[in-house]
Amino acid sequence: MASEALLLADIDAFFADSHVLHRVSFRCGEGRLLGLLGRNGAGKTTSMNVTVGVLPPRRGRVEIYGAAVAGRSPEAIAAQGVALVPQGRRIFRSLSVRENLAVAARKPRGGLPLLWTLDTVFATFPRLQERRDQYAGTLSGGEQQMLAIGRALMSNPRVLLMDEPSEGLAPQIVAEVMATIRRLKEQGLSIVLVEQNAKLVFDVADDIVILNSGRVVIDATAAELKSAGTDLHQHLGIY
Amino acid sequence: MNISLLLAANSIAFGGLLFLLSAGFSLIFGLMRIPNLTHGSLFMLGAYFGVSLIALGLGFWPAAIVAAFGVAVFGGLVERLLLRRLPGAELAQVLVTLGLSFMIADFSLMWWGGDPISIDTPRALRGATFVAGLGFPTYRIAVIMIAVIVAAALWALLDWTRLGAMIRAGVDDPEMARIVGIRVSRLFTIVFSLGAGLAGFAGVIGGPILSVYPGLDQDMLPLALVVVILGGSGSLIGSFIGSFVVAFLYNFGQAMLPELAYVVLFLPMLVVLVVRPEGLFGRAAP
Structure with missing residues (x-):
């Protein structure tokens, strides 16, 4: 099975x-x-x-x-x-956006092609790229959610x-998050x-x-x- | 030469030594929340290791490095075998590390005896160096330079490497760091070993200035405590500046108010604790 x-x-x-x-x-x-x-x-x-x-x-x-x-x-x-986007986001507040992603980086299992890297996460979430050197604790709620998702993806789960x-986010941001989830699902x-x-x-x-x-x-x-x-x-x- | 200028020069060198001692204490306390009361003992142990290694024929610098390595291994074992079993139990950690420091003191007394042992200044660094017409002991200038280099290296490690970011992530949210796949417990062993090794290194480097004697551990531990409380635990810049502040207080206090040297030293600590408990450069607890 x-x-x-x-x-x-x-x-x-x-x-x-x-x-x-x-x-x-x-x-x-x-x-x-x-x-x-x-x-x-x-x-x-x-x-x-x-x-x-x-x-x-x-x-x-x-x-x-x-x-x-x-x-x-x-x-x-x-x-x-296995990767988790936790409730409450739990990003590492005193790390920069780039560091939050870098500490979670991992190659996919079984020699599969590397799908998620800093570059591809930044391409998916351009806002994170703009804020790459900012402390994660200074991001808005929606940006923190993007970062939490990006961090989970960095491990190529x-x-x-x-x-x-969607917790605590404005409707427009929720729509963005849901669109992202749909894209990830389409990728298999x-x-x-x-x-x-x-x-x-x-x-x-x-x-x-x-x-x-x-x-x-x-x-x-x-x-x-x-x-x-x-x-x-x-x-x-x-x- | 003016007495206060001499005191100031000595204070700066002593500050460099204190930084080597307290940087590790601050990392361990700030990152792992472990009040490591063996830290003075690790300093003394490093100094005694240095004495023995030099007696075996090693040069001063190789002896300092091998002693640092030996104390780092010892520290790593203490963390793995003892402190690992007491996560978050600060009272238990205080008691275990305090008990261990008494044991190290006893063992050292048995092995190296009760007489002070001096470590010779490395030949190349004897004598004085003249700066702006004033002579300063060359060795003490070297100690300051070593402290600055170690401070820069630690800062680079913590702020610029992935390992450093992982350590900080482990401090921010240890559970989440583990979920992300970071082996937090291994990182903490590395941090503890690194802090212990720095203390041991400082013990040898301090040998030519302080010599080694029973009780050196209990002389150094309060100084490290004051540095870290003044500077803020976990803050490298805080330890760096705190070290020099404490060195000045200690040297000038001993020279000018010898009866009240400890008051001069600890009163600022009390004030900081009451007014700004996170320390001058520390982050407030979230």
């Missing part, structure tokens, strides 16, 4: 004593875009933390292209080709995780897009997983959900 870019199976995860993920399972197929939806506190960000190795699961499997990575260090999981990339990147805003996700996602209180309540293709007219409000709240 090498066509699974990312697989989470039967994940149980805890913060101290509180049980936050209950047997969570979902998968992202190669070249597909999985939309991960749910209310605040549903376990979306926790699932991302489990995937990148920041929160080792107490039980269950995490696989990247078939390689088991649950319990391994974040560095080792990054080396498997096989699986890109994006945790609420496997993407997990975490969002509270269901509408954004339905526009781009192939598959949808909805979490509620740390459990998977819906796992279907976007097309199925649309044609079935499933009422998602009970899981997502009203937008």
